[in-house]
Amino acid sequence: MRVNAFIISLGAAALAASSALAQDYPSQPIQLVIPYGAGGATDLSARALSNALTPILDRPLVLANRTGAGGATGSAAVANADGDGYTMLAARVGSHTVNPAMKETLPYTLDDFRFVGVYEINPVVCAVRAGSEIDSMEALVQQVQENPGTVSFSSSGVGSMLHLAGAMVLDAFGVENPLENATHIPMGGGGEAATAVLQGTATFVCTNSSALASFVSNDQLQPIMVTTPEPLEGFDAPTAASLGHPELEQLVGWTGIAGPADLSDEAAEAWGEWLEQATQNEEFLAYMKKIGSQVDLMSPEESVEFVNAQYETFRKLVDDLDMRVE
Amino acid sequence: MTFMDSLAAGLALVLQWQSFACLAGGVAIGVFAGAIPGMSATMAVALTLPFTFAMQPIFGILLLLGVYKGGIFGGSIPAILIRTPGTPASSATALDGYPMAEKGEAGRALGMALYASCIADFISNLSLILIAGWLASFALNFGPPEFFTLIVFSLTIIAGVSGDSLLKGGVSAILGLLLATIGLDLVYGTNRFIFGSTDLMGGLNFIAVLIGLFALPEIFSFIHRPKELDGSVRRLGNDHITFADLRHSFKSIIRGSFIGVFLGSIPGIGAAPSAFLSYAEARRNSPNKANFGQGEIEGVAASEAGNNGVAGSTLIPLLALGVPGDVITAIIIGAFMVHGLQPGPMMFTTNTDIIYAIFMGLVMSSLILLVVGGVAIRGFRYIADVPRSILFPGVLVLCVFGVYAVNNAIFDVAVMFVMGALGYAMALFKLPPAPFVIAFILGPLLENNFRQAMLMSQGSLDILARGPITWFFWALTALAIALIVKGALHPGEEVEQEVIASKSAK
Amino acid sequence: MLSRRIEIGIGVVTAVLALLILFVAIPFGIVTPKNVRSLVLSPTFWPTILGIALFLIGASLAVRAYFGFGRAAVKEFPSFDRASLLRLAAFIGVIVFYYILIAPLGMVWASMLAFAAILYVTRAGERLTGLICAIALPLLLYAFFFHVAGVPIPQGELVRLP
Known part of the structure; x- marks a missing residue:
């Protein structure tokens, strides 16, 4: 009897849900795919954003971590999803500019997505082990040129931003064939990449400032360059521009929200408004500041322009250095 | 601040009802989540994280640590009751825990898992407090070459879990190693064995493989002979662990705890290898070796000790160096940073009160685990009494939901089904599943560290013997292989023992 | 140990599987970039070692069973009606x-x-x-x-x- 009543009430609820379909977007929970693992930079950022979005949306925002292949698995899942706005992606520098620039066999391209807004910028910092003889970019470059093969840099894998960043920085400072003269050592993840420098497996790493903050404040790692236009609080290192390489300012991490290419205009507009409101949220701003990223909402057009510009820069670098992965 | 001042400040922080509530609540969430296949301790910690933002730092951190510890123990509950490892680390527990449940000793196995977990957890916490600094600087000496030799040594434990045929154990292990190579190549990023499938790019999901290999073959063999198995109803899981059991396994628990402490302090290894290493060592040193894998309580004790021994010591690299040892501690670092705390050497001078409060909270967490775990066992134990004709379809549905939840991928469900069929075939032909699992876990670590070492040395093999740590593990490996060869040349005793054991079991 | 026939079968199937891996799966399933620095770093290095080891183990399983070594305890194969x-x-x-x-x-x-x-x-x-x-x-x-x-x-x- 009780079971029956339960089924009836369920049926009623289901009916209620299906009649709600007639309403405007959103009429059902929205899934936000995070193409990286729980606890990573993208995950933390997307979860903070979802906390800020929850009071704005009248339907739940469900976060789904879909990890694998450096962000490609989750991104491909969204690229192939329906454009009804119920499957969105937390797109990241690794999955959307580095990977497309480097990987021939990637199951998607930038054109498979419609960006509704980039909301976060992560400064990139290059660091070496504290107490290392190499204590500046100049010394690093000198070491690479005088003793090829003795310098190595760690990354969180082939096609990660860290991989490209190491090569890009050396290339900008005039090292020829940086991938021949310096060794790229891929590690399992961003944390491991920083640890590898700390314990001497690799000479330097260029990664998001948030991944290095605690090492730097504990005097375990020494920052040698930041890629922001202004000096970065907590990182006692010169900016790329002050070292004469303003072009390295292109090298920043970012997170944005994107849908499949055929995302409906209705959903895109709704998301634009939501992001506008969420990025005003005090708690969200405070949290993002603490984890070391800058909230900077771009309009859909600005986002596309920004992402494409970074992609073109990376693409050219990949071509010049023959970094393409078949 | 003097030592006594900081201690007093730490005590004042931790001796509040909220810290007890957070710890107990965290452990309860963890045990529950760990007991659901597919809900790993990692997921539970990640889901709890946002709730800690609004709390005072110490409460939030204690809550997360509680979830972590509870989750690691919780995994042993389904491993014992339905042969479905809730977390990768508890697959070693399933080796002997499930046969015990089959014999109607689920309560005893669960009790042993709990006591072994708590003792190991306690030892691990004490080690964190007493020798963190020393272990941390030691762990920092582990680069890829050292890792490689450690993994080579760990692979020798495959011999200990191969059952009656070393060669079949070898086949099983190599299949595991091969399946672990699916995905993108580490160094060049090229495709390996993907054959055009996007889903395979990320490799095979760990939990899907594990659950497929352990839980599903049981369902297959039930379908094969439902009447026979259903007839022998598993008696009420209503028996308890005795003091004699505990004393009998005490040595293995202590050994397992220290294996856990050691492996846990090295970033990047995790709990699963530790559980298997502890299990293999217990088996090697036990007088009734042949009973391992048939429902030996010491096996349960050793694996649980090995896996919970890691729980305290993974915090060693976290607190002493600011280095996350695994995914879970990486999330916990996030919680520290949100509250403006930066784990690492500086924290011992700037936030001593928090450090001491964490230490004391950790010691309490072992006790809380004992209480909460005891309650959980009481609740979950009755799963052992569910008739199999209902239990097994239920397990299947549970596994489908759980495996999907790990990575939100329906493809993983297919992986689980295929691995289930493979696991059943392996069981029919007496290919042991444990070597497969160990190899699948260690395979990527072995290959990646080897290649990272080769990158470091520009292809010279000399680097694999670059220092005392590598020499030590090479020597251990040689010793282990010598023992295996000796055992293989004189197999008489073991086989006889096994015949006797299997006769007495009937 | 199962019956001798089945044991031989397991060994032979394993060995054949190993050959398939070595000569079909590895050449067609693994993309080797042209700029591989040394043999030990090649993506095929490790799978090839595994394939060879699998072949050796499979072959020795079959040989052992054929000559009847180590047939101490025979466990029965479950019956399928x-x-x-x-x-x-x-x-x-x-x-x-x-x-x-x-x-x-x-x-x-x-x-x-x-x-x-x-x-x-x-x-x-x-x-x-x-x-x-x-x-x-x-x-x-x-x-x-x-x-x-x-x-x-x-x-x-x-x-x-x-």
Whole structure:
């Protein structure tokens, strides 16, 4: 009897849900795919954003971590999803500019997505082990040129931003064939990449400032360059521009929200408004500041322009250095 | 601040009802989540994280640590009751825990898992407090070459879990190693064995493989002979662990705890290898070796000790160096940073009160685990009494939901089904599943560290013997292989023992 | 140890599998970039070692069984009569349909059907209890995973749960 009543009430609820379909977007929970693992930079950022979005949306925002292949698995899942706005992606520098620039066999391209807004910028910092003889970019470059093969840099894998960043920085400072003269050592993840420098497996790493903050404040790692236009609080290192390489300012991490290419205009507009409101949220701003990223909402057009510009820069670098992965 | 001042400040922080509530609540969430296949301790910690933002730092951190510890123990509950490892680390527990449940000793196995977990957890916490600094600087000496030799040594434990045929154990292990190579190549990023499938790019999901290999073959063999198995109803899981059991396994628990402490302090290894290493060592040193894998309580004790021994010591690299040892501690670092705390050497001078409060909270967490775990066992134990004709379809549905939840991928469900069929075939032909699992876990670590070492040395093999740590593990490996060869040349005793054991079991 | 014939079979199948891996799967399944620095760094290095080791082990299994070494304890191979083979085939069918139905029906409804189908295949005794479980368990799991753990359990197009 009780079971029956339960089924009836369920049926009623289901009916209620299906009649709600007639309403405007959103009429059902929205899934936000995070193409990286729980606890990573993208995950933390997307979860903070979802906390800020929850009071704005009248339907739940469900976060789904879909990890694998450096962000490609989750991104491909969204690229192939329906454009009804119920499957969105937390797109990241690794999955959307580095990977497309480097990987021939990637199951998607930038054109498979419609960006509704980039909301976060992560400064990139290059660091070496504290107490290392190499204590500046100049010394690093000198070491690479005088003793090829003795310098190595760690990354969180082939096609990660860290991989490209190491090569890009050396290339900008005039090292020829940086991938021949310096060794790229891929590690399992961003944390491991920083640890590898700390314990001497690799000479330097260029990664998001948030991944290095605690090492730097504990005097375990020494920052040698930041890629922001202004000096970065907590990182006692010169900016790329002050070292004469303003072009390295292109090298920043970012997170944005994107849908499949055929995302409906209705959903895109709704998301634009939501992001506008969420990025005003005090708690969200405070949290993002603490984890070391800058909230900077771009309009859909600005986002596309920004992402494409970074992609073109990376693409050219990949071509010049023959970094393409078949 | 003097030592006594900081201690007093730490005590004042931790001796509040909220810290007890957070710890107990965290452990309860963890045990529950760990007991659901597919809900790993990692997921539970990640889901709890946002709730800690609004709390005072110490409460939030204690809550997360509680979830972590509870989750690691919780995994042993389904491993014992339905042969479905809730977390990768508890697959070693399933080796002997499930046969015990089959014999109607689920309560005893669960009790042993709990006591072994708590003792190991306690030892691990004490080690964190007493020798963190020393272990941390030691762990920092582990680069890829050292890792490689450690993994080579760990692979020798495959011999200990191969059952009656070393060669079949070898086949099983190599299949595991091969399946672990699916995905993108580490160094060049090229495709390996993907054959055009996007889903395979990320490799095979760990939990899907594990659950497929352990839980599903049981369902297959039930379908094969439902009447026979259903007839022998598993008696009420209503028996308890005795003091004699505990004393009998005490040595293995202590050994397992220290294996856990050691492996846990090295970033990047995790709990699963530790559980298997502890299990293999217990088996090697036990007088009734042949009973391992048939429902030996010491096996349960050793694996649980090995896996919970890691729980305290993974915090060693976290607190002493600011280095996350695994995914879970990486999330916990996030919680520290949100509250403006930066784990690492500086924290011992700037936030001593928090450090001491964490230490004391950790010691309490072992006790809380004992209480909460005891309650959980009481609740979950009755799963052992569910008739199999209902239990097994239920397990299947549970596994489908759980495996999907790990990575939100329906493809993983297919992986689980295929691995289930493979696991059943392996069981029919007496290919042991444990070597497969160990190899699948260690395979990527072995290959990646080897290649990272080769990158470091520009292809010279000399680097694999670059220092005392590598020499030590090479020597251990040689010793282990010598023992295996000796055992293989004189197999008489073991086989006889096994015949006797299997006769007495009937 | 199983019977000698089966043991030889296992060895031979393993060895053949190893050869397939070495000569088909590795050349066609692994992309080797042109700029590989040294042999030990090649993506094929490790799988090739594994393939060779698998072949050696398979071959020695077969040889050992053929010459009858180590036949100390013979465990019997489980018997497969017609009825149990039919049941296993039906179960595999259930699993395949279960997987196929998850996308169109949603995980909850597909699970109910699969649960009930298995009850039918095994001719379970407690029909009513079984059916109640078949309906309740997927709903409970859905409630937990979706509402507590926040996992987007796939829903079909037909009837959506709240």
